[in-house]
Amino acid sequence: xxxxxxxxxxxxxADGQVRPHYAVYSDWxxxxxxxxxxxxxxxxxxxxxxxxxxxxxxxxxxxxxRLIPFDIxxxxxxxAEWSKLADGLRQRVRALxxxxxxxxxxxxxxxxxxxxxxxVFCNPQYRPEMHGMDVPGGIxxxxxxxxxxxxxxxxxxxxxxxxxVPSGVSYMLEDRKMMMRLxxxxxxxxxxxxxxxxxxxxxxxxxxxxxxxxxxxxxVVLTPGASxxxxxxxxxxxxxxxxxLVEGQxxxxxxGFVYMRTTQxxxxxxxxxxxxxxxFLDPLVFRPDSVLGVPGLMAAYRAGRVTVxxxxxxxxxxxxxxxxxxxxxxxxxxxxxxxxxxVPTRILRRPDDLAYTLAHLDELVVKEVHGSGGYGMLVGxxxxxxEREDFRLKILAAPENYIAQPxxxxxxxxxxxxxxxxxxxxDLRPFVLSGRDITIVPGGLTRVALRAGSLVxxxxxxxxxxxxxxxxG
Numbered sequence: 001x002x003x004x005x006x007x008x009x010x011x012x013x014a015d016g017q018v019r020p021h022y023a024v025y026s027d028w029x030x031x032x033x034x035x036x037x038x039x040x041x042x043x044x045x046x047x048x049x050x051x052x053x054x055x056x057x058x059x060x061x062x063x064x065x066r067l068i069p070f071d072i073x074x075x076x077x078x079x080a081e082w083s084k085l086a087d088g089l090r091q092r093v094r095a096l097x098x099x100x101x102x103x104x105x106x107x108x109x110x111x112x113x114x115x116x117x118x119x120v121f122c123n124p125q126y127r128p129e130m131h132g133m134d135v136p137g138g139i140x141x142x143x144x145x146x147x148x149x150x151x152x153x154x155x156x157x158x159x160x161x162x163x164x165v166p167s168g169v170s171y172m173l174e175d176r177k178m179m180m181r182l183x184x185x186x187x188x189x190x191x192x193x194x195x196x197x198x199x200x201x202x203x204x205x206x207x208x209x210x211x212x213x214x215x216x217x218x219x220v221v222l223t224p225g226a227s228x229x230x231x232x233x234x235x236x237x238x239x240x241x242x243x244x245l246v247e248g249q250x251x252x253x254x255x256g257f258v259y260m261r262t263t264q265x266x267x268x269x270x271x272x273x274x275x276x277x278x279x280f281l282d283p284l285v286f287r288p289d290s291v292l293g294v295p296g297l298m299a300a301y302r303a304g305r306v307t308v309x310x311x312x313x314x315x316x317x318x319x320x321x322x323x324x325x326x327x328x329x330x331x332x333x334x335x336x337x338x339x340x341x342x343v344p345t346r347i348l349r350r351p352d353d354l355a356y357t358l359a360h361l362d363e364l365v366v367k368e369v370h371g372s373g374g375y376g377m378l379v380g381x382x383x384x385x386x387e388r389e390d391f392r393l394k395i396l397a398a399p400e401n402y403i404a405q406p407x408x409x410x411x412x413x414x415x416x417x418x419x420x421x422x423x424x425x426x427d428l429r430p431f432v433l434s435g436r437d438i439t440i441v442p443g444g445l446t447r448v449a450l451r452a453g454s455l456v457x458x459x460x461x462x463x464x465x466x467x468x469x470x471x472x473g
Contacts, residue, residue: 008411021081025074025076038416048067068464071450073466075468077468078470079473082443085148085156089440092161093146094434096161102333112332133302136209139311140163141310142434146162146429151409157341159427161317163310163318165310168431172465173240179467190471192472193471193472199237201433202433209436219243219272221234221241221244222294223247224292234275244260251272251294272308281293298312321403323403348402361380364380367403407455408455410427411425417450417452422452428444447463448463
């Protein structure tokens with residue numbers, strides 16, 4: 001019986017040699033006693049608790065707030081690896097922005113037959129209210145979190161595109177601050193590209209897409225409130241950008257403009273960086289029972305008097321049923337070959353793909369097209385026979401709601417766990433900002449599956465995070 005090849009180890013070659021870009025870190029690590037590292041990990045946990053870097057876990061009785069575990073072993077990328085990856089991310093986000101603009105205007109991709117009309121118009125993320133509406137600079141996804149995984153030396157694959165309200169950037173920034181505080185000597189030994197300018201880049205990016213004619217745009221961060229799982233991040237980014245953190249009740253629309261209530265009276269708002277899903281943004285247009293949004297926001301938006309970032313309706317491009325079409329979008333809109341490959345994906349509304357998937361459930365990962373956060377999925381090799389049979393019935397009831405992918409051997413990175421340093425599977429979420437230019441801070445958020453053998457890196461499913469180093473050439 002053939003044994004599958006071991007996953008790609010980011011630090012060590014198959015014969016145990018340290019990869020060149022890890023050499024300086026490896027030399028340092030070999031000189032560190034386990035006790036010292038253990039002490040640093042305790043110190044990190046204590047500091048994160050003090051700062052209040054927690055996320056809410058929905059559906060759990062005991063303690064709704066939890067600390068996201070932080071691993072003190074960094075993930076290191078060479079300058080060449082990062083350059084190749086960043087070029088692919090820019091290309092992908094350009095194509096996704098072009099696709100969203102097309103879907104809400106000429107719909108050329110549908111005329112060309114590259115997508116079925118029902119994939120768009122029957123999708124809950126399609127917003128007919130956006131049809132024919134122009135947005136500043138033609139930018140819809142101002143902030144994109146593109147999840148990438150690695151299966152070999154240069155083989156980065158895009159796992160999914162997050163274009164609605166992508167989160168996690170605050171952990172990227174806090175992880176770096178933590179590493180610099182705990183291990184300052186490492187940053188004098190290694191030329192690590194900085195990430196702390198992200199809030200400045202985000203602010204400049206948002207200002208660049210303000211409505212025309214506004215000399216000094218006022219930007220706000222719109223949060224659903226303190227009970228949201230990512231509230232720490234909302235508050236953090238507002239504070240770092242030097243802008244107001246607001247809830248729906250803090251804003252109102254008058255004479256077609258959006259205003260913020262302040263102690264000095266109403267103040268006009270030009271750019272709303274929203275961390276609220278479309279459905280809750282404007283009760284006059286979307287869910288009438290929403291108390292999180294701003295009545296009249298959509299009318300002001302359509303009139304071009306406020307910019308909403310990310311644009312309403314971007315979710316049409318990050319749905320898992322659209323994801324398999326992104327390579328074709330790159331060819332169609334940009335006339336280029338994709339620099340980053342998708343994970344091979346079977347679309348279960350296709351009879352052949354459905355038949356193959358049902359026959360190979362024990363080998364595949366099956367995902368709900370509208371699911372997120374590691375929920376609504378079956379990891380075939382890790383599931384019991386009963387779980388697979390239960391999922392088989394769900395698929396048969398609505399095959400169009402599912403896609404299937406091979407179980408990727410995600411790359412591993414040394415991680416400090418209870419037993420010491422051991423390999424654990426990782427992914428990466430770089431954050432791509434689109435405004436006047438497309439900018440990406442070097443690295444992103446590396447998520448790590450802390451359980452031995454686990455491929456699920458989501459924080460809601462027991463994953464942790466690492467600092468991501470891009471070495472400057």
